[in-house]
Amino acid sequence: MLHAPFDPEVGAHVNIVVLVKQVPDTWAERKLQDSDKTLDRAAVDVVMNEIDEYAVEEALQIKEASGGEVTIVTMGPDRAVETIRKALSMGADKAVHLSDEALHGSCALQTSYALSKVLGSLEFDLVICGSESTDARLSIMAPLLAERLGLPQLSGARKVTVEGGTVRIERQTESGYDVVEASTPAIISVVEKINEPRYPSFKGIMAAKKKPLTSLTIADAGIEADKVGLASATSMVESFSNRPPRQAGQIVKDEGDGGVKVAEFLASRKFI
């Protein structure tokens, strides 16, 4: 892979790639299409995946402290350009947009293959992504890419510090947190505890329009067509059913006996 090894002579410049995904708005009703059982992306409002804003913010903060360049990488249909523009207007320097009909229906494993090809052509010290996307909610892109690119995986970070060629994170665990350390280049995924994302300024929005945006097809990125897309996905949806929305249950107002009322309900369901 192409990356600049840390050079103390040059200084602490940190080049960062941020992976950003466009997702359906979580408030929108999301549906699978009957035809190919993939998400009906045309039918919904789309936004930048919430946690990716935190990933962009973290990259910008590291850049502001150390110098370097922030590159946005997005895989997604043409309209994902809106999301890329937002990241650029927050302050990222440039962007790469991988967009190709052939990618439609790719599973997480294929997506990680495609992204690894794009990353392989870029120079970076860190790759930062959000801990999960609100649509697929898998939380596995960081380990998938770490495995493919042979990079250390620093996932679930609620704090990141970069010092020279060493990066440390605090990783949330089930009983507290771990401090995990690796040498750059490394891949980091962040949780929303890590910072407070900035809003794009008017100046930022204007500047974003002039920032370099490279569009790549799969051929440009050296991605083999038979390794991506629905036809060769590593798992297949056999059937799906839209579940009726959860039926609202019984709502009772407290008349001084609220505790007893809840207890009676719990007893009726055999919880006590």
Next chain:
Amino acid sequence: MAEVLVLVDHIDGTPKKVTFELLTKARELGEPSAVFLGAPGQSAAALESLGRYGAQKVYVGESEEIAGFLTAPKAEIIAQLVQDKSPVAVLFPSSAEGKEVAARVAVRTGSGLLADAVDLDADGTATQSVFGGGVEVKAKVTVGTNLVTIRPNSTPPVEQAGAATVEQLTVSVSDAAKGAKIVESVVESKGGRPDLGDASVVVSGGRGVGAAEGFGVIEALADSLGAAVGASRAATDAGWYPHQNQVGQTGRTVSPQLYIAAGISGAIQHRAGMQTSKTIVAINKDPEAPIFELADFGLVGDLFTVVPALTEEITKRKN
């Protein structure tokens, strides 16, 4: 009979309940073999219970290096086992780590992966609940070995004796798998309560709890039910309760038999972490709170009167 590998989820050697759930499921697919990976000596505490839930074999890999680096060593060992034993499936717990190990094994073995299954059929078809529980999907791995991560509380654990014959693995972690070193492990949790992900009952408090001290009433209710304690982001951000107890999009995803939300409005990001709970009870003083849309039983009232009264009533009924 075809072999099914189950990655043991454990705390210092003691298996978590989800491990027994996975072994129970694995028996429907074939002959379960548990894979125990941990620090030297830890497996001793696990063998008896793994056998009780049907493990015919237990592959034991013990080394300081397994616990000292993030996920890659475990993935390396499991990928090797997949190559050597050709199992029909490998089942992982749907914890953050379980999913990450599974993802790496998928890349290493060229296999497909289904994450966050809520059920698994005998033929390997997994059921997943997507888009906040609105859509139920049945899916199958089509390439390589069937790798599935399964959510805790998806199936009741059922005992069935297995031989639990130990096969010791020679562990030599490659340099490549030593990229992310765990330099410190800090335990912050309040001990004594069940783990949030594993618990069959969860009681959560939100901004309505008002202060760290306010969580006393939530904990008392949880203890009367043998429950784990959860919190909304508003409560963890305010520092009233530890971050690792956050339920939601970026906190833990839980799907207990019973979820009780007190003083929580029911924001979409909170729902994402608790929507698949079997039964939901909400206590909130605002009758318009969106959490009531999900609740099987909702009580409109002040949590500081309702929750203590509920705890008292439960304690009374238990005696």
